[in-house]
Amino acid sequence: MDSLLKVAAAVAFVSVTSIGPWAALVPSAYSQPVDAKVGPTAPKASVEAAGIRLRSVGFELPTEGRDLPTGPGADVTAANCVACHTPGMILNQPALTRLEWTGEVTKMVKVYKAPVDAADIPAIVTYLAGLKVAP
Amino acid sequence: MHDGMTLGRRGLIGGAAALGGILAAAGARADTVTLRLNGGPEQRSLTTAFPQKGSMILQRTRPPLLETPFEVFDQGVFTPNDRFFVRWHWAVIPEQVDLATFRCAVRGHVNQPQSLSMADILALPRVEMAAVNQCSGNSRGLFQPRIAGGQWENGAMGNAKWIGVRLRDVLDRAGVKSGAVAVRFNGLDEPVVDGAPDFMKSLAIDHARDGEVMLAYQMNGEQLPLLNGFPMRLIVPGWYSTYWVKMVSDIEVLDTPDDSFWMKNAYLIPATPHADVKPGQTGFPTEPINRMVPRSFFTNVTAATKVKPSAPVPLRGIAMGGDCGVAAVDVSTDGGATWGPAVLGRDEGAYSFRQWTMQVAAPASGTLTALVRCTNTKQVAQPMEANWNGGGFMRNVVERVNLNIA
Numbered sequence: 001m002d003s004l005l006k007v008a009a010a011v012a013f014v015s016v017t018s019i020g021p022w023a024a025l026v027p028s029a030y031s032q033p034v035d036a037k038v039g040p041t042a043p044k045a046s047v048e049a050a051g052i053r054l055r056s057v058g059f060e061l062p063t064e065g066r067d068l069p070t071g072p073g074a075d076v077t078a079a080n081c082v083a084c085h086t087p088g089m090i091l092n093q094p095a096l097t098r099l100e101w102t103g104e105v106t107k108m109v110k111v112y113k114a115p116v117d118a119a120d121i122p123a124i125v126t127y128l129a130g131l132k133v134a135p
Numbered sequence: 136m137h138d139g140m141t142l143g144r145r146g147l148i149g150g151a152a153a154l155g156g157i158l159a160a161a162g163a164r165a166d167t168v169t170l171r172l173n174g175g176p177e178q179r180s181l182t183t184a185f186p187q188k189g190s191m192i193l194q195r196t197r198p199p200l201l202e203t204p205f206e207v208f209d210q211g212v213f214t215p216n217d218r219f220f221v222r223w224h225w226a227v228i229p230e231q232v233d234l235a236t237f238r239c240a241v242r243g244h245v246n247q248p249q250s251l252s253m254a255d256i257l258a259l260p261r262v263e264m265a266a267v268n269q270c271s272g273n274s275r276g277l278f279q280p281r282i283a284g285g286q287w288e289n290g291a292m293g294n295a296k297w298i299g300v301r302l303r304d305v306l307d308r309a310g311v312k313s314g315a316v317a318v319r320f321n322g323l324d325e326p327v328v329d330g331a332p333d334f335m336k337s338l339a340i341d342h343a344r345d346g347e348v349m350l351a352y353q354m355n356g357e358q359l360p361l362l363n364g365f366p367m368r369l370i371v372p373g374w375y376s377t378y379w380v381k382m383v384s385d386i387e388v389l390d391t392p393d394d395s396f397w398m399k400n401a402y403l404i405p406a407t408p409h410a411d412v413k414p415g416q417t418g419f420p421t422e423p424i425n426r427m428v429p430r431s432f433f434t435n436v437t438a439a440t441k442v443k444p445s446a447p448v449p450l451r452g453i454a455m456g457g458d459c460g461v462a463a464v465d466v467s468t469d470g471g472a473t474w475g476p477a478v479l480g481r482d483e484g485a486y487s488f489r490q491w492t493m494q495v496a497a498p499a500s501g502t503l504t505a506l507v508r509c510t511n512t513k514q515v516a517q518p519m520e521a522n523w524n525g526g527g528f529m530r531n532v533v534e535r536v537n538l539n540i541a
Contacts, residue, residue, distance in 0.1 A: 039186055039361070045235035049257035052298070054358050057365055058231035059186035065196040084226060084327045086196040094174045094281035104283055111396070113331040134176035 066091060073127025080116045080124060081108070090128065098129040168192055168204060170288040171438070172276040187360040189217040194285055198223035198324075199362060203290040208453055209434035212480070212488040213265075214293035216355050221362045222270055222291065222376070224334040227325040229382065232365055239367070243319075243388040246310030253352065253366050259300040259308075262349055264372055265487035267294045267455050271375040271402055271424050275527030280414055282527035289432060294455075294488040297370045299351035303344045305386065311340070317389040318343040320369050323382035332396035336378045337389065338371065347372050350383060372486040373458035375424050375529075377402050398423055403526070410529045411522035426458035428531040429517050431491065431509035441541040442497045448505075448538065450477075450495060453488040456511030457531075460485035466493045467506040471519055471533070474508065485512070503538040 035042070041058030048054070065086025068074050081090065096104070102125050108114040109121070116124070169177050170192075182193040185201060194200035201221040207214060234253050241249040249255075270291035275284050285291070306318065319337035326333060342348065352358060352367045359365040364381025371378040377397075393399070403421040404410040409428075412419055431454035442448050454464045460482070465474035480490030497503045510516040521532035 037187075039231075041231055043231065043233035043235065045233055047234050047252070047254045047257060049254065050261065052257060052261075052353060054234060054253055054257070054352060054366055056232060056234045057361050059361055061186065061197070061199070061228065061230055061362075062182075062184045063197050085198065088193065088195040089200075092176055092179075092194060092286045093283055094172070094176075094286070096283055100283060111332070111400070113326070113328045115328060133174070134178060 069131065071127065071130070073123045073130075076120050077124050077127045080114060080120060084108075084112070084114065091131070091134075093133075095133045096129070098125060101125050101128040104128075170276060170286075172281075172286060172288065173279060174281050176286075185221070185362060187217055188221070188362065189215075191218065191221070192288075192290060194287065198226040198228065200285050200287075201362070202287055203293060205288070205290050205432075205434070205437075208290075208432065208488075209451065212294055212453060212483060212490050213355055214295060216295070216357055216360055216363070219268075219293040219295065219354070219360070219363055220270070220291050222285070223324060223362075223381075225324050225326045225331070227327055229323045230361070232323070232361070232382070234366065237366060237384070239384050239386065241305060241309040241386045241388075244312045244315045244390040245306075245388050246312060247308075249305075249309045251305070251308070256300055256305070256350065256352065256367065259304045261298060262301055263296060263298045264347065264349060264370065265294065265296050265484040266370060266372040267292060267427070267486060267488055268370075268376045268379055269293075269427060269430075269455075271377050271528045272526065274530040277530060278521070278523060278527050280523075282525065284527050291376075294453075295354040296356070296483075297349065297351035298353035299349045299367060299370065301346055302348045302350055302369070302386075303346055305350060306344060306388070309388070311344070311388055312390075314390045315340045315388045316391065317393050319387045319389055319393055319395070320378075320380040320383050321385040321387070322364070322368075322380050323384050334380075334397055335385075335395060336380055337393040337395075337398055338378065340388075342371075373426055375402075375427055377424060402528075404528050405524050409518055409522040409531075410524050412524055414523060414525075424526075424528055427455070428457040428529060429461070429509040429511040429515060430455050430457070430531045430534075431464055431507045431517065432534055433505065433507060433536045436505075436536055436538060438537055438539075440536075440538055442503060442538045444497060444499045444540050446497050448495050448497050448503065450493045450505060450507075452491055452507060454479075454491050454507075454509040455488055456485060456509065456513075457515070458486075458511075458513075460512040461489040461509055462512045462514070463510045464489075464491040464493075465508050465510070466495065467508070468495050468503060470504065471506055477507070497538070497540055500540050503540060504535060505538065506533050506535045508533045 039059035043056040046055040180193045192202035207218045238250045273291035276286040317337045321335040349370045368381045405412045406420040406422045433452045435451040464477040467474045477491040477493035
């Protein structure tokens with residue numbers, strides 16, 4: 001009898017917390033989380049027309065990538081290269097020759113305006129060309 | 136578990152599916168995936184750390200390069216928004232977009248420059264189009280010899296039902312002046328360093344006005360995820376994704392050819408059949424990358440799939456015609472000597488993925504090697520030999536899978 005009452009209470013509680021209008025009565029432990037669809041910093045404005053509603057969004061994008069392996073030239077590479085892209089870009093490359101890495105670094109500087117001191121380029125290229133490509 | 140973020144339901148399903156796909160690989164961890172990239176590196180993390188995204192293959196955190204785990208393509212011809220691939224050029228990406236202040240300019244060689252809110256855009260005639268969005272460099276990691284760049288396997292692509300407005304209707308609001316030659320699109324993202332070339336792309340004026348190029352504010356029934364270009368992106372059906380500018384906020388009509396960096400110097404392909412040259416070859420003409428080419432894939436089997444001796448083997452996958460529809464998908468189990476037609480699934484439109492199915496018979500022992508080849512409605516078929524070019528662009532070789540008999 002006791003256990004039946006417990007079951008009945010549980011069923012009643014579940015019914016109360018699940019049915020729409022009753023949801024307002026439930027304690028805060030069951031309140032909805034921040035609207036995951038638009039994000040924690042979403043502005044309020046939305047627009048709607050003919051059945052389509054667009055809602056402003058606000059999220060946080062991850063910024064931290066992997067660490068570059070330690071070794072000679074790691075610091076100057078990190079200092080010059082990680083401002084624009086995380087190290088995964090470097091570490092996912094296949095084995096490139098010194099010449100190919102020189103081409104890539106030159107492109108970063110000349111085309112993409114990476115503010116690299118010309119004097120630092122040889123050390124960076126040496127570091128990149130010396131990276132062991134994971135299997 | 137994954138960066139301390141709670142796994143949503145879809146992330147869990149994605150993670151479980153990825154787990155199923157890699158259990159056969161000895162020593163693989165549950166939160167990594169092994170890509171088949173000769174020469175490596177093959178290991179990638181699976182991440183759920185990105186907003187509005189389930190489990191994705193992490194190619195780069197910032198700016199994001201997220202690849203779709205390939206098992207997602209076996210779930211249906213439309214790629215769920217939270218598993219749709221992500222590719223940004225520059226790291227300054229707005230994390231917040233306020234529809235109260237967002238405006239898209241339409242300016243340049245026009246009669247009445249415009250500053251359009253999303254309410255203005257929503258008021259224009261609504262159109263819908265199913266279309267595959269594929270990165271120019273999708274499959275670059277599979278090139279031999281290897282090429283520097285984003286080291287994708289085959290998952291930098293996705294198919295969606297795009298809802299939005301014709302670009303032509305937006306241009307007509309401004310009134311394109313005679314003498315216009317191109318339309319250039321710029322999004323809200325910016326380079327980190329001053330002076331670096333902002334990412335923008337252009338289309339020839341007739342292409343821009345063809346009635347198929349559109350600005351989409353919905354994909355697969357929902358507004359665009361931030362990382363796929365909220366509030367609206369350009370849809371260029373049948374053309375590579377580099378043109379599908381995200382977070383479009385500036386539309387400039389040009390009366391001289393576009394000589395900006397990302398059109399003139401980047402995304403160039405050899406103007407040769409299959410955009411194919413030999414490694415080290417020089418002196419060939421180039422042109423901006425443009426139309427896609429046919430592709431087809433196995434989605435229900437991988438090299439890890441074991442088949443029973445002499446048993447029927449159901450094969451399933453997706454195909455795309457490239458810049459037109461799928462006419463046929465054929466499968467060979469004798470190295471391409473003979474081909475049998477696969478059954479095509481529902482036609483969702485010329486630019487959409489199309490499902491294909493086929494049953495073959497496994498031999499009594501050894502290996503069953505299956506090839507799949509798409510022929511599009513212009514009678515262009517996938518080549519048996521892979522192309523090569525210095526950008527790692529436009530791979531579309533016939534795909535093959537080796538299934539072990541056990």
